[in-house]
Amino acid sequence: MKLEDSHISLAHGNGGRFMRELIDEVFARHLSNDTLDTNADSVALSLPGERIMFTTDGFTVQPLEFPGGSIGSLAVHGTTNDLAVAGADPLFLSLNAFIEEGVEVALLERIVADLGRAATETGVRVAAGDTKVLPRGQGGGIYLATTGIGVYRHPGVLAMNEIRAGDVMLVSGPIGDHGIAVMLAREQFGLRGDIRSDAASVLPLTRALRAVPGVRFMRDPTRGGLVSVAHEIARATGLEITLDEPSIPVRPAVTTVCDMLGYDPFYLACEGRVVAVVAPDAAAEALRAWKALPGGGDASVIGEMRALVHGGRVLLKTELGGLRILEELEDDPLPRIC
Template structure:
């Protein structure tokens, strides 16, 4: 049985170059873990490139996608994992259980896969109320049922009071890859249009508002949703023209697009006016001094699409319930490689970096 994903020499060379670029850009200087290491932004990359990537290196992991793409006995599989530590456990539009199902479904979908099977592993704190656990488990079961995936294996651990924070949930997932063309950050090309499936920042702002210390009145709800049917319809209609999917979770679209620019060795130009942001999110961000571009989403995707397919892809997205607010938000350029630029509302241009620090820890 082969232990590597089938990849052309050209793709392997590109993965190796992007690996080296990341190693130069990210360097771990810290002596202790900080909350920023969990932000999904720059500090997380420092940790990954400083410790995990060199220790575990192999050509599947080195691609640094949200899910691993594997070829096993002629079958193309996606495999992914995520742990969920969101605080609070319940928030407008969702809860930790639903999020744990949707998040892993979405990581599989971003690899062009149909999600099929999930595992669930819980770490519980002694004293956690059984009725709250039951609500969370029922929410997971409902989310799995609605998305058509099966929870097939699990594990439960308990730690002493004060050694965890109520409940942490890990889900891993397996799916079969529907995409015919190879997808991924290294497949992105000059001229590609960047499509965003809807308004940004809803999830992060909903979590922030659910924290007791804040008292802002808005109707913002988490966008937590399973994106696999949106991906499937895009693949079925414009599959050969799609080069990369990405769901901009921790670190927001600023971080996801910087990762794509870095791995593809290309430049991304964004049009700020084209990026949809709901009024409640915009208002909360202004009050709190946050940038919606760096805030987490849990039901949005970015698609990098060949220019000739832009309009068809946009039409397909908008015809799907989760893509009604889809927009073309930017273009991929050759130079300068590894950078993201934002044409601002007032006509200027600024460099858009990935998230630095962590304004909103434990968002997922």
């Protein structure tokens, strides 16, 4: 670590010598690859001549580090997972960092290193970047944005409008770990737990379903959780979705915290899970494919789609056999979890 200063100052954002040192010593060092050129205005991308996929996401999680990850790894997983659930292999990322004056350089470096590791593990290159320094009191420490480019590799069409009445919904693993892990890391509740964020690349999960015919649509349930994904599908298709409460995997520790604090786990963010909608006769094979993967052991069929005159609703069939309507999220259960 050669940066002379231990804290970020506004001069690290001014386009001059301090900024160049910050970029060389912190960003380029951890993110270096054949494509990234910190002296170029734009870089050339080597892309296979196929269907190119594009997505972007912003990250404002607080605290910046939490059990199981940091805003750095999240900034890779969040964006590359959006490419993965859309059927693509992620190839390149751009990175924007908004750093508040006074941030410890050591903290920034841990986060950039975590981002670099996540990128390497996911097989994606940071090909372009920019940093801005915000005056003290006008930022939340570090905000990141990443934009991802990938190549479509799913053999069929993945789209919400491929979903039909009778299709079933699957989830790849327990929900809510990320939301609860971040909340507990804030310590404001005086609770301590062993819950780690599920933040991870879902690429192995989405790749596994390429061999399964009858996959209609995939999404990662981040902000707004499982219920928000279900509402998006219900709204787009006009179908009614019934989720089966006993089938939805939730870790006991997550249930306990939710019960104590009055949260509904079905609205909590995951950062390493996939929701898939598949034809009914594809469910068993999809489940088998997921269960064979690390982290896929709790994969489950959790709901079904039905055509109804009054479609567009999301229902929960409860443990006791009753039906309750799951409303679209209005209040924020947990702000700044991603």
